[in-house]
Amino acid sequence: EIVLTQSPGTLSLSPGERATLSCRASQSVSSSFVAWYQQKPGRAPRLLIYGVSSRATGIPDRFSGSGSGTDFILTISRLEPEDFAVYYCQHYGTPPFSFGPGTKVDIK
C-alpha cells in the first residue's frame, strides 16, 4: 500500500508569489499515476493535474506538475486570489487509490 505525505501542511504566501507543494510516496508510483486536486471550503474538489504533469481541461497554465518515482511537485507560478485553497495529491496505480493529507495555501 502506498502512503502519501504532503509538505508543508500550510503555506502562507501573498498573491503574485510562487507556490511549491510537495508530495512524497512511501514507494515508487508506477507509470507516473499521480494527480493533484484543489478544494475550496464547502466545495467539491477539482482535478488540476493528472499523469504527474498533464493539466486537466480548463486549468490555467500557472499550474504545473513534475516529479517521478516517489517525489512529486505541484507549482503555482504566480498565485491569484482564487488559488488560496487546499491541495491534495493522489496516486492511482493500484488500489488503494489514496490521497495525501493536503497542503493549505493561505494568504500571508
Add this chain to the structure above:
Amino acid sequence: DVQLLESGGGLVQPGGSLRLSCAASGFTFSNYAMSWVRQAPGKGLEWVSTVSGNGGYTYYTDSVKGRFTISRDNSKNTLYLQMNSLRAEDTAVYFCAKGGACTTTTCYGRVWFDPWGQGAQVTVSS
C-alpha cells in the same frame, strides 16, 4: 457538460443502512470507471470505492470491505453505494466522481477523479 448528482444521504443510527445514488449525464456512462470518495468533517479526502465500466471489477478501502457495496446500472446511468453496518466514523460527505475510460479491465491507472458531484451528507449517530 458532464454532471453528477448524488442523492440518498441522511441521518442513520449506528448499525443501520443507507444507499447512495449518483445520477450521471453528459457522457457515455458505461465506458468509464466511477468512484466514491468521502470527507469527514474537517478532514481530508478518503477514497472509498471504485467500479469498472461494466461493473466487473470493484475495489474498496479496507475500512469498508464487507460493509459497503458499489454497483452501477448502466441502463439508468446511475452509480450506487450500499452502506450497511454503519459506524460513527463513516460520518462524512460522500462524493461520486468519474474516472478514466475503463470498461472491462482492472482500471489500474484510470482512477483519477474528474469531475465530482456536489456531495451527499451521511451522518451516523444515535
